[in-house]
Amino acid sequence: MAKFQWRLQRLLEYRQLLEKQAKDAFLQAKARTNGAEADKARMERDLASQIPERSSEDLHLILSHGSFVERLEDLIQSQAAVISVLVDEEETFRLAWIFAKQESEALLKLRERALAEWQIEETRLEQNALDEWAVMRRTP
Numbered sequence: 001m002a003k004f005q006w007r008l009q010r011l012l013e014y015r016q017l018l019e020k021q022a023k024d025a026f027l028q029a030k031a032r033t034n035g036a037e038a039d040k041a042r043m044e045r046d047l048a049s050q051i052p053e054r055s056s057e058d059l060h061l062i063l064s065h066g067s068f069v070e071r072l073e074d075l076i077q078s079q080a081a082v083i084s085v086l087v088d089e090e091e092t093f094r095l096a097w098i099f100a101k102q103e104s105e106a107l108l109k110l111r112e113r114a115l116a117e118w119q120i121e122e123t124r125l126e127q128n129a130l131d132e133w134a135v136m137r138r139t140p
Contacts, residue, residue, distance in 0.1 A: 002122070004118050006114050006115070011107060012104070019100040022099075023101075026093040029089050029090040033083065033086040039079060040079040043075055047069065050068070
């Protein structure tokens with residue numbers, strides 16, 4: 001029985017490589033988004049822990065505390081903008097991964113169909129050879 005060789009095998013392997021690279025890019029983008037969201041959550045916790053102390057009558061402390069809280073709120077807003085950009089980037093990578101996966105799966109289905117046809121043809125040739133052998137054995 002001959003070995004199955006598919007003429008598009010190298011293309012399939014290349015598409016699978018592209019799919020893996022697209023998946024890795026998506027996972028990296030997802031990790032960046034998760035990291036940015038964790039940073040924002042940490043900043044929000046820091047802001048929540050900054051309850052103004054009313055016992056302090058020092059004007060300098062009150063003003064510095066106010067400017068610190070204001071700076072932290074600005075950082076949270078800028079981090080929210082960064083997160084929205086990262087989410088868009090993540091979605092772009094996810095769509096690229098899905099597209100690469102679809103292309104890879106389409107070629108894989110073609111390969112499976114070609115393999116099934118090849119197996120049918122091999123079985124038919126084998127059966128013809130057996131039939132011919134049986135006929136040749138019966139003739140004197």
